Amino acid sequence: MEFDYVIVGGGSAGSLLAARLSEDPTMNVCLLEAGGDGKRILVRAPLGMVAMLPGRPKINNWAFQTVPQPGLGGRRGYQPRGRALGGSSVLNAMLYVRGHPSDYDDWADAGCDGWGWSDVLPVFRRSENNIRGADAFHGDAGLLQVAEQRSPRPISRAFVDAASEVQIRRNDDFNGPEQEGAGLYQVTQFWRDGRQGERCSVAAAYLHPVMNRPNLKVITGAHVTRVLMEGFRATGVAYLAGKVEQKVIARAEVILCGGAFNSPQLLMLSGIGPGEHLRARGVEVAKDLPGVGQNLQDHLDYIYAAKTRDTDVLGLGAVGAYKLIRDIFRWRRDGSGIVASPGAEGGAFLKSDRALARPDLQLHFVAALVDDHSRKLHMGYGYSCHVCALRPYSRGDVGLNGPDPSLPPRIDPKYLSDLRDADLMLKGARITRKIMDAPSMRKYRLREVYTRDGMEDAELMDHIRARADTIYHPVGTCRMGRDAMAVTDPQLRVRGFERLRVVDASVMPTLIGGNTNAATVMIAEKAADMIRASARG
Template sequence: MDFDYVIVGGGSAGSVLANRLSEDPSTSVCLLEAGGGGKSLFVRMPAAVVTALPGRPRINNWAFETVPQPGLNGRRGYQPRGKALGGSSAINAMLYVRGQQQDYDGWADLGCDGWDWDSVLPYFKRAENNELGADSVHGDSGPLQVSRQKEPRPITHAFIQAAQQMQHRHTEDFNRGDNEGVGLYQVTQFHDPAKNGERCSAAAGYLFPVSGRPNLTVITHAHASRLRFEGKRATGVVYRVRGKGADITVQAKREVLLCAGALKTPQLLQVSGVGAKSDLEPHGIAIHHELPGVGRNLQDHLDFALIFKTKDTDNFGIGPTGAARLLRHIQRWNKKGVSMAATPFAEGAAFLKTTPDLERPDIQLHFTIAMVDDHARKLHYGYGYSCHVCKLRPESRGTVGLNSADPMAAPAIDPAFLSDKRDLQTMIKGARMARDILNAPALAKYRHKELFGTDTAQTDQDWEEHIRARADTIYHPVGTCKMGVDEMAVVDPQLRVRGLEGLRIVDASVMPTLVSGNTNAPTIMIAEKAADMIKAAAM
């Protein structure tokens, strides 16, 4: 099978490229996705993310683990990633967060010309169909529907009030380039009447509406196993369907586009012979093209949660009336697109400075309307809420490598959490600030019991013990095929793999540094910008 473009990965970036590149009816596009169709109720109903997140069973989820983390008392971290059309946008909390202006200006300072805030803002706007309409920083005609939350809980409003009582300013919009403040997240959720309240994954926004195009071929359950080359030119992708035996090859007449994400894209390169010789030779993989930066520079947001029980039942929990209440909420959501079934769980947002002299916020809080312990893999009877703390710009750097030469095996993921002591220091400051907000008067009527003893005075040593014992990812791995101009860059500012032809990477792995917030919206922006680059190259 021959196509102009072969896209590996039908997630946030792959869905965008499949749409934009197939806009020209004379251009043929093939999209390969290892997971399923991404249209089930488990995806469409926002609250159903609780079925996918724990990975037990693996519903639309790769459910990876890290190697043991010395910074986390030797524990293996958990790395849920989306495995369906829509990718991680099919199982995330739907939070629409772009990051801060300085993030992108910083990319440009590193030599990534054309990636400063003013240059990327038009692509954020092009992607967006914001419920509140268009203005200088928002769009209202893009494929990605961005909404206000449907029915945020009263406890979330109390959290916002509590933060204001601690002298943090209220912010209506976290996507204007300056995130500081506290408020409600916007969400990637349908606001049009036909699908009101449903998750707007990247596939639902970009891919499903154009799936009937005759020049677009989408193949699900297709696990890419290696890239094909003629000399230094990528010419196609070999994939296999689990349980179906023989490998299948699709040829790319113009370009192969890797959109498999920060964990799978470097693995596919490595099993195809592209990477550092020292990483590949132990697995018996012959070097096709030496590129030492592949799999390096992994960055991720480490998350630490403070968790409280409450006697208030107007949130998620496990109790004698819980099932009946949830059924009523699902029925309301099905009819009107509202109710607690439409929640992103992480309803309350805060971007704060741990010291007032900082130029911009260095921590992010996610306030969730449930007791989210160990990625919802540890359940607690009753009702509660959580406040999650992460350092926005971690100093620690990790790697993605191989466990074996088998492309079907999981990659070896080492975020190296807390390997830089500065990250721990900021996390401790952030945890103290979160505790102070949770102990503010506005939340007094909701507090009943804190689960882990973090609601009283703690020394730095106490906080360190808590963080090392329970912290883990909040699902933002990036950087493993970074864009740049230095010798460790994997792609240039046009996202072309250095030293090879006909091969680009378009996903979160190209971010040279982690943005100050959630990564779905920036990944969609990257793909929108890449589509223009790819089209220009074909002219």
């Protein structure tokens, strides 16, 4: 098979690129995705993520693990990643967050021309169909539907009230003029077209409506094993359909959209990466590109957990089961109720020090007792508040476990290897507790699950190291830039190669101050412009 463009990975970036590039009927596009079509009920129903996220069984989820983390007491971290058209947007909390404007100016200042805030804001606006309409910060004509939450729990509103009681201002738009404050998140959820309350994954927004285009071929269940090369020119890819190897030829470009773990893994399986590491794993080196797989950054998440008598949260009990069954029918009727909930309904962006120019902490308030990625269940009812340090100093890496493409990537985030991150997480845990102790939240608390009042810093830090884990924002492993460790240039082309690009969160030079899916959508929209411009010459 031959196409102009071969896209590897149908996640947020890949689904968008396939849809955008195939808008031109003269371009033939092939999209290869290892998972399924991302259309099933567990994806469409937002609360379905509770079944997919734990990875037991692996439903639409790669369910990776890290190597043991010394900073977390030697534990292995868990890394859920979407495995379906739509990628991780099929199992995330749907939160629409762009980060802080200065994050993108940092990229531009580091040599990534064209990626400053003034460059990317128009792209964010163009991609978005916000229920609030268009203004200086938002768009109303894009394909990604952004909505208010359909039925936020009263306890989530109480979280915002509690933040106000400790002098944290309300903020109704984390993507507006100011990021700082506490409020309810907007979500990537359908609010029109008869699909109100359904998850608006990137595949549902961009790809599913156009999969019948004659110039677009989408192949699911296709596990790509290597990039085909002629010298330093990409010519296509090889993939497994079941146990049979197939090849697809790309006349124009091969575009990797596997995300922060799978894109560097595929480059290394193709012989592109740190030479010493590849040789040690039994891979012939095509080009020693030392930055591949380096610069891994992620948001480490610590959870405050408490039990409550309130049964208006998601919990395990007779009353909760009755309400859930009732709300399943409610969601199917009008798209509302707890089935439409993102789980993480409330949130805040906070400064650990008032002298800071921008928030360095983020909170996610969840109307459920989420423990260990919902892999550890508690009878009864509860709630949890998650805190993460927004711009960690710790840097990890992604590598190979061996030359076999069926092996998972070797993931080492090196959490808390820089003690400045540990100090900030401790400050964040203290601020979180202060909010949880405010009157509007204290009235809900029956008891804390793990912590107690009056804990010393050393004991609380031990709890953080014993229980913290990812909140699902890995980036940076094929970072763009102009220095020797950059993998891609600001046009997202792999350095030293022709007709080979990476378009996903792995190209971010530094982690943004917030959730990463909206930024990944922006990156893919911008990449589509670049690729079309390149095709025009």
